[in-house]
Amino acid sequence: MVNTHICGNGLRIVSEQIPHFRSVAVGVFVKAGSRDESPEENGITHFIEHMLFKGTETRSAKQIAREFDRIGGDINAYTSKEYTCYYAKVLDHHAEHAVRVIADMFFHSKMDPTEIDRERQVVLEEISMTEDMPDDDVHEQLWKVMYPKHSIGAPILGTADTLPSFTKEKIIEFMDRFYTPKNTVVSVAGNITPQLIKLIEALFGSFQRDGQDKLYLPPDFSSGYSYKNKDTEQGHLCLGYPGLSMNDSEIFSFSVLNNILGGSMSSRLFQEIREERGLAYSIYSYHSAYSDHGTLAIYGGTADEQMPELQEVIVQSLAKLRGQGLTAEEVNDSKEQLKGNLMLGLESTSSRMSRNGKQELMLGKHQDYDEILSLIDNVTKERTEALMDLFAGTPAISIIRSKEASSS
Numbered sequence: 001m002v003n004t005h006i007c008g009n010g011l012r013i014v015s016e017q018i019p020h021f022r023s024v025a026v027g028v029f030v031k032a033g034s035r036d037e038s039p040e041e042n043g044i045t046h047f048i049e050h051m052l053f054k055g056t057e058t059r060s061a062k063q064i065a066r067e068f069d070r071i072g073g074d075i076n077a078y079t080s081k082e083y084t085c086y087y088a089k090v091l092d093h094h095a096e097h098a099v100r101v102i103a104d105m106f107f108h109s110k111m112d113p114t115e116i117d118r119e120r121q122v123v124l125e126e127i128s129m130t131e132d133m134p135d136d137d138v139h140e141q142l143w144k145v146m147y148p149k150h151s152i153g154a155p156i157l158g159t160a161d162t163l164p165s166f167t168k169e170k171i172i173e174f175m176d177r178f179y180t181p182k183n184t185v186v187s188v189a190g191n192i193t194p195q196l197i198k199l200i201e202a203l204f205g206s207f208q209r210d211g212q213d214k215l216y217l218p219p220d221f222s223s224g225y226s227y228k229n230k231d232t233e234q235g236h237l238c239l240g241y242p243g244l245s246m247n248d249s250e251i252f253s254f255s256v257l258n259n260i261l262g263g264s265m266s267s268r269l270f271q272e273i274r275e276e277r278g279l280a281y282s283i284y285s286y287h288s289a290y291s292d293h294g295t296l297a298i299y300g301g302t303a304d305e306q307m308p309e310l311q312e313v314i315v316q317s318l319a320k321l322r323g324q325g326l327t328a329e330e331v332n333d334s335k336e337q338l339k340g341n342l343m344l345g346l347e348s349t350s351s352r353m354s355r356n357g358k359q360e361l362m363l364g365k366h367q368d369y370d371e372i373l374s375l376i377d378n379v380t381k382e383r384t385e386a387l388m389d390l391f392a393g394t395p396a397i398s399i400i401r402s403k404e405a406s407s408s
Contacts, residue, residue, distance in 0.1 A: 002356050002366045005197065007205030009181040014356045014366075015197055016189040018349065024095035024190035025353035027087035028106060028204075029361045032178035034156045035081045035290075036214070040165065042151075043158010044174050046079040047123060047166050052086065053077070054115040056108040059101070061115075067101055075102070079156055082290055083361055089350050092191040096199055103203040106179075111168045120163050127157050134400040135282070135301055138236040141226045142297060142398035146240045150219035152290070180211035187357030190349040218292045223394040232402050235307040236299070239314060240396035243287050243294030244387075247363055251289060252338070252376050253383045254296075258287045259334040260326060260384075261318075262298055266333070268317055273300065279310050291362055296390070304401050311397075322388045331381045338376050342369065 005013045034045050055061045068075045073090035075098070086106065088098045130136050140155055147153030186200050221242045244254045255263075262269035262285030273283045283300040302310045345351040346369070359366050367375075 002368075004360060004366070005201070007181070007201050009205055009208055011181040011204050011207075012185045012360055013197060013200050013204075014185060014187045014360045015192055016352050016356055017192055018190050018352070021190045021349055022092055023089055023349050024092050024098070024188060024192055024196070025087065025089045025349040026095065026099055026102065026186070026188045026200075027085050027353050027357045028102060029185040029187060029357040030084045030086075030179055031082065031183040031214070031361055032084055032174075033080050033082040034154055035151050035216070036178060037151055037154070039151075039154070040162065041170075041174065042154045042162045043123070043156070044162075044166055044170065045084055045178075046156050046158060047119070047163070048171055048175060049077045049079045049084055049086070050119050050123060051111055051116065051171065052105045052109045054119060055110050055112065056104045057110060058108070059104060064101060064105065067097070071097065073098060081152055081156065083358070085354070085357065087350070087353070095188075095190075095192065095196050099196065099199055099203065106204075107207065111171055113168055116166065116168060116171075120166070123157060123163060124160060127155075127160065130157065134230055134232045134234075134236045135299070137228070137230075138238045138398050138400045139297065139299065141228060141400070142238040142240050142396060145224040145226045145396040145398055146221055146295060147219045148222055148224065150217075152219045152293075176209055177212050180209040181207065183211065185357050185361045187353045187360065189353040189356060216292055221293075221295075221396070223396050225396075226398040228398075228400045230400050230402065232400065234301050235304040235310075235402070236301050236400040237307060237311055237314075238398040239298045239311075240398075241296045241298075241393070242390050243296040244289060245292050245294050246289035247291070248289075248294070250383060250387060252372075253379045254287060254294075254387050255338055256331060256334040256376075256379050257326075257384050257387050258285055258296060259337055260330045261285045261296075261321065263334075264337060268321065269298065269300075269314065272317055273310065273313055277313065279306055279313065307399065307401060315395075318391045322391060325385050325388075326381055328381055331379070331384055335376050335379055339373055342372060342376075 002016050032045055037044055053061060071090055071094040073088055075088040077086040086102055090098045143153045186204055244251050261267055269283050273279045280300045280302045285298045288295045298314055300310050
C-alpha cells in the first residue's frame with residue numbers, strides 16, 4: 001500500500017512498506033527538467049544534477065562516493081525533460097544514513113567555482129560521447145525536428161554554447177525557482193521503518209522556497225526532416241508521430257498499440273523488417289508520455305544502401321496497420337505483455353520507488369495494481385484501432401548516414 005504524507009512546507013513523502021525485502025530504495029524527485037529552461041539556460045538542469053555530487057560543506061565528492069561504497073549501496077541521478085531524480089538503494093539497516101547523505105547533497109552542495117569549471121569539461125565529454133553514438137544521436141536530432149521552437153525539443157545535456165554561462169549564481173537562481181517544497185517528492189520503498197519517515201520529514205519538511213509557478217504551453221508537433229552525415233558503418237533512421245499524454249484516458253490502449261507496432265520481438269515491425277526481410281538488426285518503437293503531450297518514435301538501423309527501403313517498409317507497415325486493423329489475438333497478447341511487465345516490476349524496490357515518486361510528482365495520484373490491471377483488461381480492439389489515426393499525418397524524420405553514402 002502506498003502512503004502519502006504532506007509535510008508542513010508542502011513537500012510530499014511517498015512510502016511503500018515491503019517488509020519481506022531487505023533493501024530500501026529512496027529517491028528525491030524534483031519537478032525541474034530541461035523543459036523548464038530558457039534557450040540560454042539549456043542544459044542547466046542536468047548540470048545541477050552533476051553538481052550535487054561534487055561535494056557539500058562537510059563531504060567531498062570522494063567522501064560521498066566512498067560512503068555508499070562502504071555500505072554496499074548505490075547512488076545516482078538522472079535528468080529528464082520534466083523532472084530530475086536523485087536516488088539510492090541500500091540494505092535496510094543503512095537507509096537512514098543514505099537519507100542523511102542525500103539530504104546533505106540536496107541542501108548543502110558547495111557549488112564551488114573550481115568544481116563548476118571542471119564539471120563543464122565532464123559534461124562536454126558526455127555531449128561528445130552522445131554525438132559519437134549515432135544510434136543515440138539520431139533520437140536527439142528527431143526531438144529537434146519534432147519541436148523546433150519549444151524547449152521540450154532541446155537536448156537535456158545542453159550544448160557547448162550554453163555550458164560556459166553556468167555560474168554559481170545562475171545555478172542557485174535556477175534552484176531557487178524550481179527546487180521548492182511543492183515541486184519535490186521524496187519516495188521510499190522497501191523494508192522501511194516509522195523512524196525513517198520521521199527522519200525524512202525532519203530533513204526535508206521545513207525548508208522554504210517560494211519559487212515560481214509553472215505555466216506550460218503544450219508543444220506543437222512538426223513533421224520536419226533532419227539529415228546528418230557522420231563517419232559510421234551503418235545508417236540510422238527515426239520517424240516520429242504524435243502520441244498521448246501520461247494522464248490521457250487511453251494511455252493503456254496506446255501502450256497496447258505500441259507493443260503491437262514495434263514494442264516487442266513479436267511486433268509487426270520486428271517480424272517484417274528483421275525476421276522476414278533481414279533489413280535491420282535493431283528495429284523498435286517506443287512511446288514517450290509527458291504531462292501534456294506524447295510522442296511515438298520508430299527507430300531502425302541498417303546499411304546505408306538499404307535506408308530508403310527500410311523507411312518505405314516502415315511507412316507501408318503503418319499504412320497496413322491503419323488499413324487492415326488489428327487482430328483480437330494481437331490485442332490480447334499485448335495486454336498480457338503489459339500486465340506481465342507491470343507485475344515483474346513489483347519484485348524491485350527501485351522500480352516501486354521510482355513508479356510511486358513519478359506518479360505523485362507528475363499525476364498527484366496513485367493507482368493500485370489491481371486497478372491498473374483492470375484498466376489494461378478493459379482495453380478493446382476498437383479503442384486501440386481508433387488511435388491509429390495519430391499515424392495518418394506526415395512524420396518527423398531524422399537520418400544519420402555515412403559521409404561516403406552521402407557523397408555517392
